[in-house]
Amino acid sequence: MILLMDLSSSRPRYRQIYDQVVEAVAVGRLAPGGRLPTVRRLAADLSVNLHTVRRAYGMLAGAGLISLERHNGARVLAALPPSPEVGAWFSTQLRQLVAEGLARGLSPDRMTALSRQAVVGLCQSQS
Amino acid sequence: MILLMDLSSSRPRYRQIYDQVVEAVAVGRLAPGGRLPTVRRLAADLSVNLHTVRRAYGMLAGAGLISLERHNGARVLAALPPSPEVGAWFSTQLRQLVAEGLARGLSPDRMTALSRQAVVGLCQSQS
DNA sequence: GCTTTGATATAGCAGAACTATAACAATAGC
DNA sequence: GCTATTGTTATAGTTCTGCTATATCAAAGC
Numbered sequence: 001m002i003l004l005m006d007l008s009s010s011r012p013r014y015r016q017i018y019d020q021v022v023e024a025v026a027v028g029r030l031a032p033g034g035r036l037p038t039v040r041r042l043a044a045d046l047s048v049n050l051h052t053v054r055r056a057y058g059m060l061a062g063a064g065l066i067s068l069e070r071h072n073g074a075r076v077l078a079a080l081p082p083s084p085e086v087g088a089w090f091s092t093q094l095r096q097l098v099a100e101g102l103a104r105g106l107s108p109d110r111m112t113a114l115s116r117q118a119v120v121g122l123c124q125s126q127s
Numbered sequence: 128m129i130l131l132m133d134l135s136s137s138r139p140r141y142r143q144i145y146d147q148v149v150e151a152v153a154v155g156r157l158a159p160g161g162r163l164p165t166v167r168r169l170a171a172d173l174s175v176n177l178h179t180v181r182r183a184y185g186m187l188a189g190a191g192l193i194s195l196e197r198h199n200g201a202r203v204l205a206a207l208p209p210s211p212e213v214g215a216w217f218s219t220q221l222r223q224l225v226a227e228g229l230a231r232g233l234s235p236d237r238m239t240a241l242s243r244q245a246v247v248g249l250c251q252s253q254s
Numbered sequence: 255g256c257t258t259t260g261a262t263a264t265a266g267c268a269g270a271a272c273t274a275t276a277a278c279a280a281t282a283g284c
Numbered sequence: 285g286c287t288a289t290t291g292t293t294a295t296a297g298t299t300c301t302g303c304t305a306t307a308t309c310a311a312a313g314c
Contacts, residue, residue, distance in 0.1 A: 012301085012302060012303085013302080013303075014302080014303090019223060019226075022223075022227050022230045023223070023226040023230075025229075025230040026225075026226040026227070026229035026230040027226070027229075038258085038260085039259075039260065039261095040258085040259070040260090041259095048303085048304090049303060049304045049305075050304090050305095051302095051303075051304075051305095052302080052303060052304080054260080054261085055302090055303095057260095063230075063231060064231065065230055065231070068260065068261095069259090069260085070258095070259065070260060070261095070310095070311055070313090071258070071259055071260080071311080071312055071313055072259090072313095073259085073260095074260095079230070079231070079232040080232055081232060082231055082232035082233050082237075086228070086231050086232065086233060087233065087237070087241070090224070090228050090233060090238065090241055091244075093224050094224065094241060094242060094245040095245050095248070095249065096146060096150070097217070097220050097221065097224065098153075098245045098246055098249055099146075099149055099150040099153040099154070099249055100149050100153070101153075101217050102152075102153035102154075102249060102250075103149045103150075103152040103153040103192055103206070104190060104191070104192070104206070104209055104213045105206040105207055105208055105209035105213065106213060106214065106217060108246045108247075108250050110209075110214070111217065111246050112242065112243055112246050114214070114217055114218055114221060115221060115239065115243070116239055116242070117218075118218060118222050118225045119235045119238055119239050119242070120235075122222065122225055122229060123229075123235050137301095139270085139271060139272085140271080140272075141271080141272090165290060165291085166291070166292095167289085167290070167291095168290095175272085175273090176272060176273050176274075177274095178271095178272075178273075178274095179271080179272060179273080181291080181292085182272095184291095195291065195292095196290090196291085197279095197280060197281060197282090197289095197290065197291060197292095198280080198281055198282055198289070198290055198291080199282090199290090200290085200291095201291095
């Protein structure tokens with residue numbers, strides 16, 4: 001587990017942590033059952049406050065990706081069958097993204113191609 | 128042009144305006160050459176400060192979607208051929224979204240289907 | 255029993271988001 | 285030409301978010 005912080009980014013630190021764990025889980029670099037560092041440990045590694053890490057972990061637990069354990073940091077959960085709301089969430093996000101792409105001149109075909117490419121690209125890197 | 132504000136949303140007001148104009152342009156509800164309300168006018172309609180609208184309009188102009196005119200509000204520009212950076216931006220956003228979908232249990236096939244559906248759905252509603 | 259660890263509480267600071275006002279410069283309409 | 289409208293800029297204040305600092309508690313591992 002190696003995480004990188006971009007301090008100059010406008011993206012909140014807790015969001016950067018969240019995003020990177022999500023991606024690691026998505027590509028299988030973090031398998032179900034795998035352990036994440038403890039809150040304090042990761043905070044120290046990233047030179048970040050304990051609460052910042054805790055917030056990221058809390059969001060990850062809320063999304064059902066990890067479970068927080070008293071003494072072992074956190075553990076990645078096996079992906080549960082997606083609730084209907086996950087599909088709805090995905091569609092909403094995607095709609096906004098595609099709308100902006102359209103408005104900025106990307107053709108539907110191009111976006112469809114890029115979409116497939118993104119899905120395939122991520123799945124390929126699943127180890 | 129009807130815009131709605133969700134005051135309870137965590138999404139900034141200027142962002143909500145931006146998003147809705149983007150979608151209106153994408154769907155063709157706002158055609159190239161079409162006019163947007165003046166800054167003050169829209170601010171009054173939305174019960175929002177002048178600067179909030181101005182910020183949204185500034186971002187839209189920065190993204191090349193509209194041109195600001197001294198006395199006529201703003202005008203929608205014809206979509207220019209997308210710069211390479213637009214494609215890169217789209218791919219980056221999409222990658223993050225797909226990663227989260229994967230991590231939350233959506234299957235690749237399902238996401239590919241939803242993607243196509245989003246693109247088609249938006250294009251269909253183009254008037 | 256001591257230490258580690260997640261959890262909770264409080265306080266402070268910097269910056270973002272939003273508002274309130276005022277003023278300037280360009281211009282459309284008369 | 286005059287006036288009102290409009291984009292633009294400036295300044296200042298308020299509220300909220302992101303982040304940090306510190307301290308404490310309760311549960312569990314060793």
